[in-house]
């Protein structure tokens with residue numbers, strides 16, 4: 096693995112960091128105080144600037160109007176823009192839209208691309224992804240209750256979804272629904288594009304989230320599908336391939352999240368170090384003189400560097416050898432990066448004392464919003480189990496025993 100960063104990429108990273116610091120950081124206080132809708136208009140202007148500066152859609156191929164960065168390059172880019180909770184949105188590479196873009200690029204036909212993909216790439220609309228259901232375990236996504244039954248040339252959808260991130264204000268939802276209950280579990284569901292203004296697509300609630308309701312892109316909707324009728328031509332990809340497509344979507348999606356979390360870690364680390372040298376705990380005695388704080392700083396630096404290298408290695412493996420080869424690495428980084436972020440943000444918050452739990456820094460927002468990192472896109476436990484099982488299977492294979 097080559098650790099050098101080519102000069103052009105270095106320059107791009109420097110410009111991205113500069114744009115986040117000068118244009119996105121100033122929006123944060125209002126976002127923390129008033130929510131997403133209050134800053135959406137200003138954020139749109141920042142997005143225009145990102146476009147004008149040629150940094151729009153870093154992760155998307157050039158033929159679709161993006162920068163065409165490899166996953167490894169996007170990893171480095173994400174660590175810069177992930178320093179702000181609004182960074183990825185400003186560059187139009189935020190979840191869940193980025194995953195949906197990748198799905199549509201791979202599976203959408205011409206008509207679906209024109210109707211859904213193009214406006215998404217332009218940033219004219221937002222989208223959401225509806226897989227998880229309140230009555231079924233998200234950890235076992237082949238078991239779900241939502242159905243899409245054929246009726247003439249249409250599908251009729253019925254069921255309930257929740258944790259539909261960014262649902263409020265989204266133009267369409269990629270809904271996972273069972274199209275053949277008799278098929279083997281992994282081939283029962285399909286992915287269907289459902290415009291959110293379709294009759295029977297009902298927003299029931301925005302889920303209260305760690306003491307906040309959230310709004311717009313920064314919220315999570317509960318949706319009821321009640322005899323919701325869409326043409327069969329709205330199916331994305333082959334019938335019964337929904338689960339496999341979701342797995343494909345989640346591979347790069349997990350790396351994208353981990354890369355963003357490295358950015359969160361770096362911002363928290365910067366804030367902690369600055370506070371340590373600037374805060375005097377007695378005349379001529381900075382907080383930085385205390386060994387507790389020095390310990391936090393040394394441990395955080397080591398843990399961030401370790402997580403960063405693991406994430407970049409997973410991205411490199413995926414770029415070179417594909418998702419299957421990177422499977423173990425993706426599981427390992429998913430829980431490692433999430434837990435590293437938790438520890439680093441917690442230490443940075445503690446170093447700020449009372450200030451840490453105010454909204455005068457982004458730390459409290461990181462602490463609150465990012466706790467879910469250990470849950471979505473595969474819980475810690477499921478990733479640990481699946482990677483351990485694969486490792487043990489290799490040992491069992493070697494000794495001829497079953498694990």
Ligand SMILES: Cc1cc2nc3c(=O)[nH]c(=O)nc-3n(C[C@H](O)[C@H](O)[C@H](O)COP(=O)(O)OP(=O)(O)OC[C@H]3O[C@@H](n4cnc5c(N)ncnc54)[C@H](O)[C@@H]3O)c2cc1C
Nearest residue numbers: 224225226227232233234258259260467470471472474476
């Ligand atoms: C902020 C946030 C955003 C989300 N965004 C989306 C989205 O946009 N679209 C979408 O479809 N979903 C989304 N989700 C849903 C997410 O993917 C699920 O919450 C996740 O898959 C876990 O499913 P569950 O909540 O049903 O937990 P459950 O499956 O009920 O699991 C509960 C707990 O049980 C434990 N557990 C589960 N299985 C095992 C096992 N085999 N062995 C040991 N322990 C186990 C784990 O600790 C887990 O935390 C989001 C969730 C959150 C919190």
